[in-house]
Amino acid sequence: CLLAFRFLRSAMASAQTPHWSRLLVIGVTLGLAASGMHYSAMAGTAFQDAGLCATPPTLGQDLTSLSSAFGEHVGLATAIFLILLTVNITGIVVAVFDHRLEDANRKRAEALALANEQLNVKADQLTDELALEKSIFEAAVDATQDCLWSWQPKTQALFISQHLNSLLGTNPAYTITSLEELEVRLHPKDLKGFRQAFKKTAESPDNQLHLKVRLRKAQGDWLWVLIRGRRVHRVQGEDDVLVGAISNFEAQQKSEDEARQLAEQQRELAILRSRLVRILSHELKTPLAVITASADLLEATSQPRDARHEKKVASYFTGIVEAVERIQVILDHALEFNQLESLDAIAKPQWCRAASLCEEAIKWAEQAQALAPGTLVRMASAALTDEAMVDPRFFGLVAQNLLSNAIKYSDGKPVELQLHCSSDLLSLDVLDQGPGIPEAEQGRLFKAFFRGEAGSSKPGTGLGLSIAARAAQAMGGELRLVTSGPKGSRFRLEITCPTRSTQA
Incomplete structure (x- = not known):
């Protein structure tokens, strides 16, 4: 018992001893003390029964008396022992x-600390x-020279970044x-x-704001x-807000204005060119007709003096006629090209015999080249009676210019x-x-x-194939080499x- 109480005193005096250890020491100490008293009482009873404590010394007397006292209450000592043992357990x-709870709390605390x-x-x-990201965003905003803005419809508060001042x-x-x-x-307009x-834009998030306006500068x-x-x-719980950017659009607007002015100038030039061609064709056709008629009259009324003079006058008349015809071709090409370039170039398809249109083109080309009929151009076709839904005027232009170019x-x-x-499908080949044609020139x-x-x-104007290509395009076709x-x-x-076969 003394050793147990000494251990108890040392354990309780240490500040590092945990509470559960102190409780354990107390329980063990009480159990040992109860057990010592119990066995001391049992020993005292046995000594008295044997007559060994008749004349004990002072210490033995005290122990014997104490043991006798406990011996008389062995049952009570046993009950105390069981109670203390229960408390100990x-x-x-x-x-x-x-201890387990403290260990679990410690592990949980370590896990929380790690997390x-x-x-x-x-x-x-x-x-x-x-x-x-913020630095990249700021650099991007600085690079684009845009200023950011936001507007709250509820409070009417507007924020615009300081770049607007620059x-x-x-x-x-x-x-x-x-x-x-x-x-x-803002500009009043x-x-x-x-x-x-x-x-x-404020009414619906689907509406995008994209607006070009003019702002008054400090100057x-x-x-x-x-x-x-x-x-x-x-x-959630906050009102929607309008956000966006303001960009300098001065250079783009200037480019758009210049492009618009250039387009307007081109349109005016096209109108002037069309008027000029019409005026020239009208003004030149009259004097050409007069020249032609005059040449015919001179030829009919002139009286040749001799063979040499007659040959010379005939060459003059021939030169006049050839020059007039050449001018006439140039004017016709210019007028046709102008019509195909304008809005008047709208095809009017109708059922036509393609072979008949080709024959007319052959006659025209032979007359233009002063050839005898059937001497230079031959047509190979297995569809002499077939009809096609085409514009006869445009189809004739293509055939005439292709034949004229080939003969030349x-x-x-x-x-x-x-x-x-x-x-x-209607196809026309001219060989x-x-x-x-050199490969370098085929693209132009x-x-x-x-x-x-x-x-x-x-001789020529350089418009024949261009007129043929535009006429083919007007009919929805394609002309190619x-x-x-x-x-x-x-x-x-x-x-x-559409095509169809008919009887001759």
């Missing part, structure tokens, strides 16, 4: 539970990323905090559209700006015309025996006024149109 169970450390690391990473040349301390203050700087656009002149924005939804470059060699008519072949190396020594070489070239016209 309960203390041990509580101590073990407290908190991880969250701190993640928060630092997000902070760094946010700072990087655009307008105003004082850096100058701020605009409402739409009314911004409207003061842009005010109505500005209000309507803002109202429409008094006007600056074109582009205002873009949209309505965005913020966190074939130098007296035969020219062949091939006509094919199938289901919903010449000219020197061929159908451009107006283009004349290749071989055509520099030939199929082949070209030293032995000649092949041009093909293809038109997608």
Whole structure:
């Protein structure tokens, strides 16, 4: 018992001993004390029964008396022992539970500390990323020279970044905090559209704000700006807000104005060119007719003096007629080209016999080249009676110009015309025996006024193939160069149109 109480005193005196250990020590101490008293009482009873304590010494007497006292109450000592033993076991169970709970709390605290450390690391990473994104965004805004704005419809509060001052040349301390203050700087002609656009954008998030307006600068002149924005939804419980950017649109607006002016000038030039061609064709046709008629009269009334004089006068008349015919061709080409370039070039398709149109084109080409009928151009066609839904005027223009071009470059060699008519397709091929077209010139072949190396020594305007290509396009067809070489070239016209077969 003394050893137990000494251990108890040392355990209770130590500040590092946990509470559960102290409870355990108390329980063990009480159990040992109760057990010692119990066995001391049992020993005292046994000593008395044996007569060993008749004349005990002082200490033995005291122990014997104490043992006798406890011996008389053995039952009570046993009950106390059991109670203390129960308390001891309960203390041990509580101590073990407290130890496990403390261990669990410690592990939980360590886990929370680790999780908190991880969250701190993640928060630092997000902070760094946010700072990087912010710097990139600021650099992008500075690079685009845009100023940001936001407007709250409920409070009517307007925020515009300070970059607007650099655009307008105003004082850096100058701020605009409402739409009314911004409207003061708007051009009067842009005010109505500005209000309507803002109202429409504020009504629905689907409406985008894209508005070009003029703002008055500090010097008094006007600056074109582009205002873009949209309505965005913020966190729940807060009102929507309009956000966007204001960009300097002065250079783009200037380019648009210049392009518009250039288009207007081109339109006016086209009108003037059309008028000039019409005037020239009208004014020149009359004197040409007079020249032609006069030449005919001179030829009919002139009395040749001799054979030499007669031959000389005849050459004069021939020169006059050839010059007049050449001028007539030039005027016809100019007039046809002008009509095809204008809005008048609208095809009027009708049922026509394609073979008949080709025959008319052959007669025209032979007359223009002063050839005997059937001597140079031959037509190969298996569809002499077939009809196609085409514009006869435009189809004739294509055939005439292709034949005229082929005769001019074939130098007296035969020219062949091939006509094919199938289901919903009409094709016309013209084959010449000219020197061929260099590959470098083939890409510019159908451009107006283009004349290749071989055509520099030939008379012409450079409009024949261009007129043919435009006429084919007006009919919804295509004119192209199929082949070209030293032995000649092949041009093909293809038109997608209804066709039908008829009896001759």
